[in-house]
Amino acid sequence: MIEVDNITKSFDGKTVLHDVSAVFETGKTNLIIGQSGSGKTVLMKSLVGLVTPEKGRILFDGRDIMTMDSGEKRHLHTEIGMLFQGSALFDSETVLGNVSFPLMMFTDHTKAEIRDRAMFCIERVNLKGAENKYPAEISGGMQKRAAIARAIALNPKYLFCDEPNSGLDPRTSILIDELLSDITHEYNITTVINTHDMNSVLGIGENIIFINKGYREWVGNKEKIFATTNEALNDFVFATDLFQEVKEYILHHGHHAVGSARRDVKKGYRGE
Secondary structure: OEEEEEEEEEEOOEEEEEEEEEEEOOOOEEEEEOOOOOOHHHHHHHHHOOOOOOEEEEEEOOEEHHHOOHHHHHHHHOOEEEEOOOOOOOOOOOHHHHHHHHHHHHOOOOHHHHHHHHHHHHHHOOOOOOOOOOHHHOOHHHHHHHHHHHHOOOOOOEEEEEOOOOOOOHHHHHHHHHHHHHHHHHHOOEEEEEOOOHHHHHHHOOEEEEEEOOEEEEEEOOOHHHHOOOHHHHHHHOOOHHHHHHHHHHHHHOHHHHHHHHHHHHOOOOOO
16 A cells, blocks of 8 residues: 655645645555646656655555665665556567566576566466567557566566556557556555546546646545546546546446446437
């Protein structure tokens, strides 16, 4: 579990996070959502230690990253997996080489042990047979899965994902969401996902933190979001006609219908 306790961050005299508090739960997909410029990226960077807030606490299972020395931070970073927006694979390395990289950097495993662990992760994300291919030789969705395999290679306690569906088609985005959700539950990881993708919100939003103009305005899940009275959140999540129809469908049929709402809306449901 990661606990954020009243953190504030400013740049050049402008406050971008105002006393933000939140809890990111273990074994759940925790989503940070909000408009561009809302502060959600700064929150994510604060969590991973790329940005240091002026005040507050960030606790990783009770350990405050704000007061750690360099050695403690290095140890914490071995417990963190990171999925970057553009996958950030090494073009000159194969899928196997990319997934092996953190194991070579941060463990003293033998070459055979590194290969075995890397292949396990590659197979876990359904990329068996692609381990000897280079990033340019595989699709965007496969690149994303290779990046997920690399992110879980060290068996992290915490997994951070920055816009994991960026640049992917809707069908592939759903597959990536499902993979991240499965891995989170299977390995009991604290997964934090920074996203603009409302399909992700409705599909895997087990714990959702809405950031608006630097403030944490709402916390809930994919079921509760349909009944929210927060005007800014409604304007953000249900901005399109399609998602307005999804909302009407859910309110009409009940929360159990979340999984099928978008599919049925596309078939022509209009609330009758």
